[in-house]
Amino acid sequence: MSEINGKVAIITGGADGIGEALADDFLNRQAKVIYIIDINEKKGQETLNTLKNKHGAGRIQFRKCDVRYTDLLEAAFKDCMDQYGQLDVVCNNAGIFNEYTRKLTIDVNLAAVIEGTYLAVKYMGTQNGGKGGVVVNTASIYGLCPQKLSTVYAASKHGVVGFTRSVAFEPDVVSNGVRVVAICPDAVDTTLVPIASEIGVKYTKEIKQFTAGRPLLKLNDVTSTVVHLIEDGSANGTTRLIRVGLACGRGTLINNLIYDPVKPVQITYL
Numbered sequence: 565m566s567e568i569n570g571k572v573a574i575i576t577g578g579a580d581g582i583g584e585a586l587a588d589d590f591l592n593r594q595a596k597v598i599y600i601i602d603i604n605e606k607k608g609q610e611t612l613n614t615l616k617n618k619h620g621a622g623r624i625q626f627r628k629c630d631v632r633y634t635d636l637l638e639a640a641f642k643d644c645m646d647q648y649g650q651l652d653v654v655c656n657n658a659g660i661f662n663e664y665t666r667k668l669t670i671d672v673n674l675a676a677v678i679e680g681t682y683l684a685v686k687y688m689g690t691q692n693g694g695k696g697g698v699v700v701n702t703a704s705i706y707g708l709c710p711q712k713l714s715t716v717y718a719a720s721k722h723g724v725v726g727f728t729r730s731v732a733f734e735p736d737v738v739s740n741g742v743r744v745v746a747i748c749p750d751a752v753d754t755t756l757v758p759i760a761s762e763i764g765v766k767y768t769k770e771i772k773q774f775t776a777g778r779p780l781l782k783l784n785d786v787t788s789t790v791v792h793l794i795e796d797g798s799a800n801g802t803t804r805l806i807r808v809g810l811a812c813g814r815g816t817l818i819n820n821l822i823y824d825p826v827k828p829v830q831i832t833y834l
């Protein structure tokens with residue numbers, strides 16, 4: 565039986581893409597409740613209906629919320645606790661790609677992940693009446709290597725990696741029985757990359773060239789890795805690269821990654 569069985573999970577950015585796939589996967593594994601937080605009300609309602617049809621009503625909830633506003637984010641956490649009386653997993657997954665909106669990128673991709681992690685400790689922590697739990701932060705391959713065509717996005721994701729590796733061992737977090745991990749996916753089959761390379765981004769031509777024909781990770785590659793990290797009680801501070809061609813789920817720890825867009829990528833794995 566999966567560790568996800570009977571758990572209550574909050575997923576930000578759960579209306580679409582990776583977050584939606586996580587919600588579906590957790591429900592398949594008999595999660596008790598999935599509480600989706602997303603800014604996109606229309607897509608959120610659609611996803612809610614799809615998941616209700618598939619898994620039955622009562623185990624899935626959608627709340628419109630912009631994760632940049634910590635008071636609104638906390639109200640969602642509180643609502644989840646008030647309704648279901650438990651919280652076990654928090655996936656801080658909402659993210660954007662737009663190099664023209666630099667502060668927005670940092671606020672959504674990094675600041676909201678930091679706030680979401682501390683809210684998770686507050687609501688799941690053993691010293692606060694909870695049972696402890698797991699926080700999964702969505703970073704990116706660009707949290708591990710530089711990318712000159714998306715520098716602010718890369719900065720936000722490097723921030724998620726540095727934060728996750730540090731906060732996981734913060735005394736107040738450890739003593740509350742909360743583990744914190746991150747995933748660092750290569751390109752995934754969602755609309756994020758195609759949209760990024762179509763609309764209003766910097767270096768559109770170069771990004772199109774860079775991403776054209778690139779093999780994409782399937783959503784299942786990402787969800788299986790997240791489940792593995794949740795189920796592995798020893799995973800803490802782990803920042804897991806998920807790359808096409810590497811075994812997903814089992815995990816590949818990155819030791820040293822030297823990235824140069826011109827020369828071939830050299831990667832050493834542990």
Ligand SMILES: NC(=O)c1ccc[n+]([C@@H]2O[C@H](COP(=O)([O-])OP(=O)(O)OC[C@H]3O[C@@H](n4cnc5c(N)ncnc54)[C@H](O)[C@@H]3O)[C@@H](O)[C@H]2O)c1
Pocket residue numbers: 576577578579580581582583601602603604607629630631632657658659660672702703704705748749750751752753754755756757
């Ligand atoms: N798709 C990829 O190739 C890829 C690779 C690595 C990492 N990621 C990361 O994975 C995460 C999910 O991306 P995705 O590919 O599923 O994209 P997506 O666009 O399909 O989903 C992102 C979701 O986040 C929501 N969101 C955006 N801003 C928000 C806000 N302020 N408040 C609440 N919700 C907000 C969107 O409405 C959307 O539903 C992001 O953090 C992204 O950076 C994606």
Ligand SMILES: CCCCC/C=C\C=C\[C@H](O)C/C=C\C/C=C\CCCC(=O)O
Pocket residue numbers: 661703704705706711713714749750751752756757760761770771774775778823829
């Ligand atoms: C060149 C910039 C591409 C930007 C695409 C937009 C958003 C991407 C977000 C994801 O976090 C990462 C997605 C795609 C990454 C594509 C290739 C990574 C390859 C790394 C490498 O082989 O060097």
